[in-house]
Amino acid sequence: MRQSAITLGLLAGWLGSAAANGVVAFEVVGDAIPAPLTTAPADAARGRAIVASRQTGLCLLCHRGPFPEVRFQGNLAPDLGGAGARWSAAQLRLRLVDGRRLDPQSIMPAYHRVDGLVDVAAAWQGRPLLSAQQIEDVVAYLVTLKE
Known part of the structure; x- marks a missing residue:
């Protein structure tokens, strides 16, 4: 009983801290986060802009994809072309939120996690990279x- 109370207390403290920093609680099921992190409708056009941005997502530093207007795309990570055919929305969500849950050696940053990170710039400490x-x-x- 005492262990459960301690665990619940730590969890409540983490959730309170994470929520204060904009991190949304989520449940991992297998290799995915099945439930969306928000109730607001998602916008694919805004998503494309984030992926292509050298200031926000920085995805194209490591990935390449169907972005003819962006020069110097990466080759360190999987091509984003066909991502929707290879992974479900739930699987993509986990890879973005915290891909190291799937591969601890991954160079992919945790875009929506703040705990347990090292070498975080002062401006980003306690803040997720993406909302x-x-x-x-x-x-x-x-x-x-899909292609």
């Missing part, structure tokens, strides 16, 4: 990439 809405927008875009 819950931004995660959902990126997921909405990536699922459209």
